[in-house]
């Protein structure tokens with residue numbers, strides 16, 4: 302939620318910050334702004350709307366050595382120019398960009414107003430800049446360090462002062478902040494993407510650290526003293542964060558899935574030539590002793606949104622393969638429910654960004670209660686990755702489209718690998734079975750490629766349903782979380798109201814909704830529950846509902862009962878969930894495009910929910 306960028310070098314700061322803000326627009330896009338050092342002090346340009354609108358307001362020849370910028374997702378105060386960042390003190394001497402929420406802002410604001418300060422916005426962030434201005438005596442680092450203990454809540458801050466040109470002071474607590482270490486130029490950003498065109502050397506700041514950034518040097522401080530940073534070399538290139546000819550990031554990321562899944566699986570699974578030997582599974586830096594898996598009484602998987610749906614799929618895998626009771630939980634509910642935990646409970650946090658506020662808080666709570674926490678994370682160096690006992694990185698590259706696609710299928714593959722590993726340790730899985738599952742998983746990229754080759758056909762089906770106002774998604778077994786994910790994808794990018802249900806629930810309520818205006822997408826792959834799902838399809842048809850079935854490639858009968866069929870080549874549990882996700886993503890994408898929606902930046906949404 303909200304993205305911040307800062308650049309200090311010799312020239313080029315405005316272009317770098319504007320480009321950086323474009324790369325961070327997935328974090329929020331209701332308003333944007335920039336502050337930069339000009340000959341006379343600080344200039345601030347802000348606008349309601351997108352970064353492109355901001356760019357139009359910046360005179361073409363403007364340049365500076367230092368700039369900070371912000372793209373906003375409103376929390377305190379409506380989207381409006383006055384609430385856009387950067388915020389400045391009344392004299393315009395100090396400017397600040399902020400990502401996060403200041404919980405004690407009302408009290409800070411009242412105290413400042415009592416002292417005679419005037420607020421120009423309704424934001425919590427303005428209180429922070431006014432406090433820094435109040436404490437400023439020519440040393441920006443000292444002023445920032447004095448104010449930080451006064452703040453409750455979360456922040457990633459970038460601060461500049463008119464009489465300290467060539468300096469950015471940055472600080473973080475709870476909101477992500479990366480510092481790029483370049484040649485003759487250094488940067489800050491909410492994630493690594495804006496930094497990559499300049500350098501691959503990145504420091505992910507720790508909570509309560511301050512960074513003092515000039516063109517030639519970056520110093521990190523904690524508790525008022527200099528500290529040594531951990532420098533990470535980012536492996537993927539700046540190009541990976543571009544659209545590369547696709548109309549939207551969402552489509553690009555859907556089409557990246559074969560390669561992403563293949564890399565994920567091949568990087569983790571080695572199959573010895575001797576078929577009597579078990580597969581070797583590389584768990585990517587995880588340091589959980591194997592005996593620990595053996596002693597687990599229960600697994601709790603915590604996540605939000607799409608990642609939660611991946612956990613629902615993961616539950617089935619873990620229970621089937623490792624025979625450990627597993628419970629997916631919304632992190633937000635878990636953290637406030639006073640859950641019953643003990644050290645035999647293993648907690649698995651699943652998150653693309655590694656920054657989701659509720660998931661992070663749930664990780665902290667679980668560790669406080671003595672549980673080991675493993676995280677399955679995409680973003681390297683993110684808060685949840687750093688705060689877990691072990692990390693399984695998905696390495697699926699930057700996911701820029703707000704609707705999660707490749708991270709979802711990667712999470713399922715990651716959970717499956719984890720389940721196989723646990724099954725091997727606990728000996729609930731024979732060598733043969735482990736091997737068979739791994740051999741199957743190794744082909745997943747290829748299978749997904751086959752499904753993507755039918756994208757035009759799915760687009761044709763999408764045109765039949767683009768004017769729907771409501772949609773049901775139904776499935777049983779692992780088809781149920783897939784139905785929930787399909788409904789979530791459709792509603793978030795096309796704004797069609799959609800509900801995902803366990804098809805077994807239909808008779809317990811949702812069937813009342815069925816009529817000719819309520820299409821249903823039914824996941825109807827062959828398997829144990831196939832006949833039951835066919836029964837559900839008949840029930841929908843009997844009430845004049847239109848049905849799209851996602852069916853097995855060799856189902857020669859189903860077309861007789863439904864209006865449209867999308868065939869997928871999938872014949873095992875893991876393949877089913879990954880393969881079924883792909884046509885659901887495509888359907889949501891094509892329907893949204895047909896309705897003229899802004900697919901990569903759906904209204905009211907932001908990619909990382911770093912506030913509660």
Ligand code: F6R
Pocket residue numbers: 605606607608609651652653654655656657660703704705706789790793908909910
């Ligand atoms: C939906 C979507 C969200 C996220 C959720 C958790 O397409 O992307 O529902 O899945 O906000 O985000 P992460 O995985 O970053 O914790």
